[in-house]
Amino acid sequence: MATPAQKIYTFHVNGMHCNSCVVLTESELNDLKEVTRAKASLKTHRIEVVGYFGDKEPEHVARDLSEILKPHGYTLSLEKQKHSANWSDFRIALPIAGTFIAIFIILQKLGIVNLITTSEVGYGTAFVIGLIASISTCMAVVGGLVLSMAANFAKGGDKVRPQMLFHLGRLVSFFILGGTIGALGSAFQLGSTGSFVLSLIVALVLLVLGINLLDIFPGIKKLQPTMPNFIGQHIHGLKKVNHTLTPLLVGITTFFLPCGFTQSMQIYTLSIGNFWGGAMTMLIFALGTLPVLAFLSLSSLSIHRQTQRGIFFKTAGIVVIFFALFNLINSLVMIGLIPPLFNF
Amino acid sequence: MKAIVLSILLAGILIGGAFTFSNRPTPDAIAEENNVSLVGGKQIIEIGAKGGYSPQQTIAKADIPTIIRVATKGTFDCSSTLTIPAIDYRKNLPPSGITDIEILPQPAGTTLRGLCAMGMYNFVVKFTL
Numbered sequence: 001m002a003t004p005a006q007k008i009y010t011f012h013v014n015g016m017h018c019n020s021c022v023v024l025t026e027s028e029l030n031d032l033k034e035v036t037r038a039k040a041s042l043k044t045h046r047i048e049v050v051g052y053f054g055d056k057e058p059e060h061v062a063r064d065l066s067e068i069l070k071p072h073g074y075t076l077s078l079e080k081q082k083h084s085a086n087w088s089d090f091r092i093a094l095p096i097a098g099t100f101i102a103i104f105i106i107l108q109k110l111g112i113v114n115l116i117t118t119s120e121v122g123y124g125t126a127f128v129i130g131l132i133a134s135i136s137t138c139m140a141v142v143g144g145l146v147l148s149m150a151a152n153f154a155k156g157g158d159k160v161r162p163q164m165l166f167h168l169g170r171l172v173s174f175f176i177l178g179g180t181i182g183a184l185g186s187a188f189q190l191g192s193t194g195s196f197v198l199s200l201i202v203a204l205v206l207l208v209l210g211i212n213l214l215d216i217f218p219g220i221k222k223l224q225p226t227m228p229n230f231i232g233q234h235i236h237g238l239k240k241v242n243h244t245l246t247p248l249l250v251g252i253t254t255f256f257l258p259c260g261f262t263q264s265m266q267i268y269t270l271s272i273g274n275f276w277g278g279a280m281t282m283l284i285f286a287l288g289t290l291p292v293l294a295f296l297s298l299s300s301l302s303i304h305r306q307t308q309r310g311i312f313f314k315t316a317g318i319v320v321i322f323f324a325l326f327n328l329i330n331s332l333v334m335i336g337l338i339p340p341l342f343n344f
Numbered sequence: 345m346k347a348i349v350l351s352i353l354l355a356g357i358l359i360g361g362a363f364t365f366s367n368r369p370t371p372d373a374i375a376e377e378n379n380v381s382l383v384g385g386k387q388i389i390e391i392g393a394k395g396g397y398s399p400q401q402t403i404a405k406a407d408i409p410t411i412i413r414v415a416t417k418g419t420f421d422c423s424s425t426l427t428i429p430a431i432d433y434r435k436n437l438p439p440s441g442i443t444d445i446e447i448l449p450q451p452a453g454t455t456l457r458g459l460c461a462m463g464m465y466n467f468v469v470k471f472t473l
Contacts, residue, residue, distance in 0.1 A: 095358070101359050112395075114394060121439070268420075331463065
């Protein structure tokens with residue numbers, strides 16, 4: 001029996017923005033029995049597919065393959081699609097983001113921090129402090145990171161696993177570092193220059209990620225931190241590394257991020273003077289922040305239909321940009337460059 | 345296009361409204377010297393730190409040694425990480441207690457600003473003759 005004639009098709013991949021996307025699209029298509037070989041290029045946003053699809057027209061093939069890639073956020077087309085910013089998504093995204101930001105401001109203005117009345121920190125209090133911290137201005141820092149990370153990973157089709165790893169990294173690092181502080185009796189605290197630099201970096205990272213989520217300027221994707229190409233070509237399963245290590249590391253870093261509550265809990269932990277006490281206090285504090293942070297990180301699960309994608313990413317983008325500006329303004333206030341704009 | 349303008353307006357009203365209408369009553373936003381006392385030739389300025397600093401503005405006398413006495417009471421928020429950039433002061437206050445900050449005599453017209461480490465709470469002390 002003669003082998004069916006193989007044909008070469010070239011498609012444009014819409015939505016391909018990172019090195020792991022190349023790996024993902026290639027491996028998804030290579031799994032199909034019709035496909036002999038698939039080779040994607042990030043540079044040209046094209047994929048070359050060699051395979052047997054019967055008498056189907058190339059348009060039909062593009063449609064069929066798009067169905068397989070759609071859950072990951074890519075579609076294939078014969079013609080290069082013009083970048084459309086989809087401004088109509090803002091109609092719904094803006095009010096949702098506005099509501100979220102308004103609730104954030106109201107919570108700060110209401111003085112939620114005054115709900116803490118005791119000065120003794122038991123495990124119960126540590127949990128409540130964590131709960132309050134997660135809806136305080138700390139949400140602008142840690143919550144902003146969580147939301148932008150969740151949305152950016154969801155763009156690549158990976159909704160749950162990176163988030164779990166982030167929270168795992170956060171909880172484990174709070175336990176270990178909290179215990180270390182308790183045992184050593186000295187805190188890892190940054191000086192004023194250090195914390196200024198750190199909050200400036202956080203603000204800028206959030207700004208880039210937020211603008212990227214809005215999907216208005218295609219050029220800014222180049223600014224997104226990705227693994228260099230030459231590493232990508234040599235490490236098998238790059239996607240795995242990028243999607244495993246990054247969230248884990250970000251989770252660990254949150255211990256050092258500028259957040260008043262985290263810092264004062266660390267100061268309290270100092271006075272405990274032993275490993276277990278410190279470790280448990282910081283762990284329970286981190287557990288207290290978990291419900292709100294988990295809500296933010298799993299928000300991408302709310303995308304059920306394709307039409308909701310744009311709205312979700314734009315909403316997340318606006319909120320993340322708001323948090324970025326909030327951090328930026330606060331860090332400039334700290335070095336005395338501008339007078340305080342917010343005073344809650 | 346009309347819908348976009350409308351949604352921008354709606355978002356603006358929501359955020360603006362949150363800023364204006366949720367203003368927490370600050371009874372002593374500007375204190376009349378009742379938090380300033382003279383003890384043994386030293387001027388003591390009392391400031392409470394919890395969910396912000398109160399009073400937010402204090403008028404103090406210039407040219408005399410001054411102590412800013414910060415009281416914390418179950419303070420775990422940002423206001424416990426106090427910095428006064430002008431005098432290079434930076435300290436993590438205890439969750440509950442009193443912390444004295446010694447300040448050299450300040451010339452009239454000086455304004456000292458205290459901030460929390462994230463920058464969203466602040467207070468000012470104005471020195472006048």
